[in-house]
Amino acid sequence: MQVRTIVILGATSAIAVAYARRVANGKEVRFILVGRSQAALDQVRRDLVARGATSVETLAGEIGAPDQVTGLFDRIEALGGAIDQVVLAYGVMPDRDALSRNSDLLVDLYAVNLVSAAIWAERCAAFFVRQGHGHLVVIGSVAGDRARAGIIHYSATKSGLERIVEGLAHLHAAHKGIVFTLVKPGPVDTPMTDHMRKGGLLWSSPDDIARVMVAGIRRGAAVIYAPWYWRWVLFGIRALPRQVFNRLKL
């Protein structure tokens, strides 16, 4: 069997690690892990090698800085070989109060979650066209479906990601070998959400998300809600009239 190559952007994020572990176990996969901290990347590399990954390469750089993306993509290409799948898994969720006070933080949030992601997505799509195939998986959020008080700008960036994935899928719809997938997890217990109160039925583990991702990505789904019930919860939330929604404390 041919070895698949998967590039993970934000490879040390909890959901990315859980996904890579599931993919590594027992299949022929070459990983290219991209992230900010070489030490953290090395830790994930060792873990994936021990779990059976065919090979794991790492590349450290400022993945969320829009002016760094092109250079990083060139370095990934320079590693050689095909790229069958790119998973864009990084993102930040700053505290709401800090965002309302500090506009520099707002600029950073949009740069990391949206602007840099747009550039990655464009570069990947162009590469897939040249290569003749490829699968871009972007991790969005159920928060992108409707904005709410606590996470306004996070919602906006995740909603923007959905439009980018949707538009690229439209542009390349005629090309059967090129697939775009948006994953929308509900609340997940990861370091990104450690400032929030957790517990209760709504929270999932990174591995819960990874399990749903593996199945959906294999199918080539356009949108994956993870876990599945969020599709129907959000269907309901989007359908709420504004007068009702605005009275809810969410």
Add this chain to the structure above:
Amino acid sequence: MGRSYGDVALNADNRLLLTRRLDALVEADWSTGRIIAGAGLTIGGLHAVSLDRGWICPVMPGTQFASLGGCVANDIHGKNHRSVGSFGAHVLRLKLRRSDGTAICSRETRPDLFALTLGGLGLTGLIEWVELQLAPLSAPQLEEEIVAFEALDDYLALDQASADWPYTAAWLDCTSRGARRGLFSRARPAVTPGRVSRTRSFRLPVTMPSWTISRPTITAFNRLYHFVNRRGGTSIRPIEAVLHPLDALRDWNRLFGRSGMLQYQAIFPQETARAGLGRLLDAAADAAQPPSLAVLKGHGDPRSPGVLSFCRPGFSLALDYANRGGGTRSLFEIFDAIVDAHGGRLYSAKDGRMSAALFQNTYPRWRELEDARDPAFSSSFWRRVATAEVA
């Protein structure tokens, strides 16, 4: 993982250090079965990778949701204690993060620190990773035989006669006085793969009211369970189903309601086991509150260098009780006197109320752990049993 029964992992306001995210493999040599894994990796998480490659954790507790770090800190045992010893017997090296830096220890390097960390209740520093020798998996299924017995002596005889069965344990019905009926379970790797009995796990979605576990329900359950299994018999079952019975009902602790459960687990040395177990079971049968579950296990040489390890050759009895406050506590104090008089001791991993005197008498080398303890680490358990002065 946050799943300990007692307060060995807790501090004021029930705070604890969760290591769930320290779950990465650092190294794995699948030709020899030697692995280095983060302390937060669970037995189940390890098996998800290792079983397909022919390796199994040599010592497993009743749940697969125990972390490797927790297995080290409590030097845990499984149903196969006689044949393989406790967890520490299979640990090759440990990396500790202490407030004064990191330390790697083994039987050769800093052996004192190594021996005090095995069963050291996490007090010698944060266990970062564990190097472990896995056991080759001879068969993915176990042949399990259930034998009903009617008296403690019958159990002891059955246990004697089961040298060919590496996994043994017994369930006891403690609701009836006099007779000590129970079910002895013994298991060994299945030589011929048979038709596997189906096993499913369920999750208890809500916390039940506290009367869920009360004398009528316990009695009814015990009678039913014994009746269904009274003829015994042999079956072929997946390893997980035999060895992790607690996982068949996920979140089973919710059965006990908001006040929760307490487990009393004591071990008696070989010489006094018969008398000690008999007295303890009499006391349990005389009490107003029956245990919801009683499990007997035989123990051999622990083979672990752990200084404060629980296991020793003999027999252990674990009694689960719904927490009924003062009543349950005074019952446990009656038990304490029996355990102490018979040279037994309690399992710190399951304890939340042992007195300093009992701990210090039964774990006479406790001062060595206090000396090796990282000053930045403590627990409610340790402050209770080790800081109080005992006359």
